[in-house]
Amino acid sequence: MCGIVGLFLKDKSLEPKLGEMLTAMLVTMTDRGPDSAGIAIYGGESAGRTKMTVQSDDPDVAFDGLDKTLAKVLGGTVKMTIKSTHAILDLPAGTTATARTALDEMDRGIRVMSRGDSIEIFKEVGLPKDVAARFDVPSMSGTHGIGHTRMATESAVTTMGAHPFNTGDDQCLVHNGSLSNHNSLRRKLRRDGVHIETENDTEVGAAYLTWQMQNGATLGEALESSLDDLDGFFTFLVGTKDGFGVVRDPIACKPAVMAETDQYVAFGSEYRALVDLPGIENARVWEPEPATVYFWSHSSAPTSSEKAA
């Protein structure tokens, strides 16, 4: 099954409560998937800086002196905030590729969860309430965020198999459903030099979007072409630096409910996830149409485009 939630705030006064609201929504979805959980928060950016969230199964050893080592390689200040198995690395702008290479060379078993100016991704095996508490998600503020709770069907229950998946700078993907052509698509993408770490189907979906965008597609175009190239069931929720997008496969058997008020746009796998949001009684509540790409952005007007059959 899996459960997905998303919250895009229009009302700035709610921003300090983003983590708290998103956590409550995600915890409500626990019985759709109690294996593992993850959350992507867009907490805002600071000029001249960028961020990476990294994870290690042995954080005490792996993160020991990591900031100093990276600062030497990158030649600038590196600030590290450790949260349980994750560390947020605050880096000089434009250094994530170098940092990634440096982390690989260090060979400390450090895995990159996210990269971008605003995004932070936290995900682990366990119940949503435990995962959220572990990273203190309820105290986080931000402009928008998405969350996922997983019931694994296509691959093992591991941290790397948990969602969200980082698809590019400040972009991430969560998925409810299962892709049936992920093995052949993984082989094709690997032949084209795309790095895919696990046997997970959603990672292939994420890698596919990244690959499309590297070849010049916009995120909207990449999502539209996913309707042709991905076989299986999916409701995707995609986070970008300034908003989020939703797309469902043409069969649309994976549930999705949206709610919009003057204060926010919210997404939930079920209406249950939305019931505690302020003013939900008077919100416009609807189901996104199949094979239609929707976008909400802080920098432009909302769009929706239906993919011709």
Place this chain on the structure above:
Amino acid sequence: MQTIDLSDVGLRETNKTLHAQAADTNQTQWEIINPRGSHAIACGLDAPIEVTVKGSTGYYCAGMNQQATVNIRGSAGPGTGENIMSGKIVIEGDASQYLGATGHGGLIVVKGNASSRCGISMKGVNIVVQGNIGHMSAFMGQSGNLVVCGDAGDALGDSCYEAQFFVRGSVKSLGADCEKKEMRDEHLTLLQGLLDEAGIDADPKDFTRYGSARNLYNFDVDNAGAY
């Protein structure tokens, strides 16, 4: 009027209380408050009672209903009224996918829109939707009537048997073996009756009837090579 606060009493107790009502119960009017999108509210009722749910419901509300009337004062989640046998379900808002799936009898009324697979494999239920319905509706519908005052999505009535569909607006596409049919007097009478029962003011003459072309009923030996 008996009022049950679902968030306080819990789902099991709520349904147990409703199930305990006998055919000759004096407590015929029930109200459920704070449904908060919960699953399986008022499922499996079998008594002539009227239950009004004040808010939106989750999966399978009023599933397997017999005799009872269930009013949903909000929107309804997937599988609402699944396998309804008799009685009535009225949804004030929208209904999610596979509304009234495999329903054998009774009436379901939707004041808003119904999503995909509305009335899938219907076996005698009547469904009246004031708005639009989604794709693959009434797939393999066997009997009963689906009335749509708005538009129907892709593949209406795919592989249907003897269920009938009345659509006032457009049909995006017809499914395999579903075709447009003539509206005769008996159909106008039937449709008027359904609209009256649903409390919807519409003129049966504005509707088009669709149903099975019956080409898939029997195996065509010319297709033997395809297997």
